[in-house]
Amino acid sequence: MSIIEKQKKEVTIRFAGDSGDGIQLTGSQFTSTTALSGNDLSTFPDYPAEIRAPAGTVAGVSGFQIHFGSKAIHTPGDMCDVLVVMNAAALKANLKFLKPGGIIIANTDGFGKKDLSLARFAPTDTPIKDAKRSGYIVIEIDVTKMTRESLKDTGLPLKDVDRSKNMFVLGVLYWLYSRPLDPTIQFLTRKFAKKPEIAEANIKALNDGFTYAIATELFSERYSVDAAPIEPGTYRNITGNDAIVLGIAAVAKRSEIPVFLGSYPITPASEILQGLSGLKNFGVTTFQAEDEIAAIASAIGASFGGSLGITTSSGPGIALKGEAIGLATMLELPLVIVNVQRAGPSTGLPTKTEQSDLLQAFYGRAGEAPVAILSASSPADCFEVTYEACRIAVEHMIPVMLLTDGYIANGAEPWRLPKIGDLKPIDPRYEKDRENGQDATPFLPYKRDENLVRPWAIPGTKGLAHRIGGLEKEHETGNISYDPDNHQKMTEMREKKRDIIANFIPDQEMDEGSETGKLLVLGWGSTYGSIKSAVFEAREEGLDVSSLHLRYLNPFPKNLEKLLNGFDKILVPEINRGQLSKILRDRYLLPVEGFNRVRGVPLTVSELKEKIVQMYNS
């Protein structure tokens, strides 16, 4: 039988297996090799919600999806072309993600009696046969047997041999997608440098998987995916949380402002605290606080002392920080609050994604407490947005809320490395020493500059000793004031100070399409990829749809109103019940329509495109 070689424009593969099957490693290796082959790509890990779900059960299934192609890729893909399952539970949990007629690569050893029962199949069920009957192409491999066969001469204990199963499968996939083995071989050699016998075993399993695919003629087709037209540069793969870590490190290095992170572990934000804890030689001090409130309070204390205070959390933690954010608003100190949103309310779905803390960011505090709000649209975007959030906090002496979510926090995509010289240094408003001479003018801690920004007078600076606090301040002196007119003035001033930031951010640009037209699709945050892809597809079909994606949510870019007024209809897709829609309607009195889903997962391109087409034609 001869094998047909086929070119593909884009492919989505989903790896799934038990938590112990090395699924994430397999996925990330496939990703690296794919990136090195020049494809554009996007990935998303699907961790089990429970840390120690029993092996072999549906709750214990770990997944990893990669979408790659010879064209621009913006999402990890709605549905996959290939589903790799290491056991029955993995098939049960993931079959719904496979396109009709798609390929299943199944480890038959994971479909024994016990596996079926653990996955809650009836003993008489035949899931593999059923899948075939439903029109899927099922490639059956007894991976355990083949790996043991492959490594029988290594002398390694069976436990170690079985841990190489994932490499055998990876070898099969590398053949199927005409990928080189070298990058993974190099990786394994590096990773197991101290245990060369383990490295060798893994490499052998990888090689044998590859040859097994040829020798047994498992597949009737073999695919190749050409390199994508990608902007020249040096790239790495990065998750959103890692990009925030790097963004903060970059601020510390470029600005010469010491950075202090006060944080309390919470899913899905913990990786930021973890990452920065390892960067002690970068001018970042990390403090794992006793709770969410102490985390932000310590950051405020550090900001008072002249550091840039940062705190990272997720929605429930942000709720606890609310009072302290109000304090920071009164103190007018720099502070960055990162909210890696998750599906709520309360504990909700902690490992799933949502954009439902936007109104919390806008209004979730006592009193009139204006803060600046920015959002990141993709994993790689987190770097630049973090840097920008820190810049605004420092240069405008204001708390800045940075919104990301679980989807971009854990998802990964290629990131073109920035030139360090292009990162604008950040200019702190440190006030200088003053001699305590008789005729020296008294220091006024709340005297503002033309942008309503007050000076950053840090302890240790001569002649500037002053007291600040949460009580209302008198204009300029900063003394306690209960005067009604003063409160009115200061409340307006704090808001205006935030609004003036609009003069220091770029104009909003269109993402797709022209600046006027019939339909504008407007988004913020992690819906970027889905919106971009859906609008792109709609435009390919001849629909004159435009889209723009907001990074700056408060204040909005100055030209936003004009752009919005250029369209007959505005569609705002969000993973919430319509929070940005509400804000836009309120702000611009426009009939904005929402597309809202809260299922803990990203919006799919297909559902979004359907909505766009329907709205365009109605």
Added chain:
Amino acid sequence: MSTQKTVNGSPTNGNLQAKDFASDQEVRWCPGCGDYTILKQVQNLMPKLGLDPENIVFVAGIGCSSRFPYYMKTYGMHGIHGRAPAIATGLKVARPDLSVWVVTGDGDALSIGGNHVIHMLRRNLDINVLLFNNEIYGLTKGQYSPTSPRGQVTKTSPAGSVDSPFNPLALAIGANASYVARAMDRDPKHLQIMLERSAQHKGTSFLEIYQNCIVFNDGAFSPYTDKTQRDNTSLYLENGQPLLFGADDAFGVRLDGCRPEIVDLRSGKWSKDDLWIHDEQDRNKAWLLTALFDDNSSEGKLPRPFGVFLAEDRPTYEELVKQQIAAAIERKGEGDLESLLTGEETWTVKG
């Protein structure tokens, strides 16, 4: 006083006086409030620190006592309820060079901010904590606090509080504090000594100050301040000295195993040699001392100790943080941003 709290090695404050540490803000406590004495004693202490005012920071939460920073001509922050220890922690870690003071009350420190207090104590940052204990909520006008005795009638406990009160020093030692001490507003001389000792201690010094709230809880500490009673109810601790109290040191406290008991030195049965000798470095004995917490409103009870219960030398949190940073720089060199951003694996797309 020879101070350990100097900036860049040497005291720089020349000949500053207490008044140089008083701000121009009008003090707004009720006339006769115990807070006035404490403020005065703290201002008296300041010149002895050998620091310029700009190197001192007072941080407070919410409550009557927490207005304190506004009255000090130093840097200061009036924060939010209960969070002063956390704010001070961030400040001290970021700026170990500063002399950092936390002023708090029984509600602020032990109720809403209890969590932060215990964690600050175990971490042992070099922060001086002044806990003004008046056994009542004053600013909110008279509700029972976590140190109000059981049965206390207040606006929110008209039939008497059913809460069992905290023993603040036992709590502090339980949280692994390195320094705990007690003083009272009505004994300013002793208070001054305690403030000095607190300032000298390297680590979190936890000083509980009995403070009379003349409006909502007047006389809460009268057993220890009333001239006719105080000799028999208060015991002043001296390091290396036996535990003595009563007029002419007529009584002492001895340890029967782990059980403290009062002995009458006039009986001829006991001498000073039989008494409990105070040792500030002995954590176990400090534990037992904090248990001298009898209700002294009736006679014949174990006296309430005042003074330094425990002063233990151990590394401060900020020192350890600094050491780790220094070690990281030593090991890996100053962080190189370029290589950090590059990471382990990159690929290049050619134009």
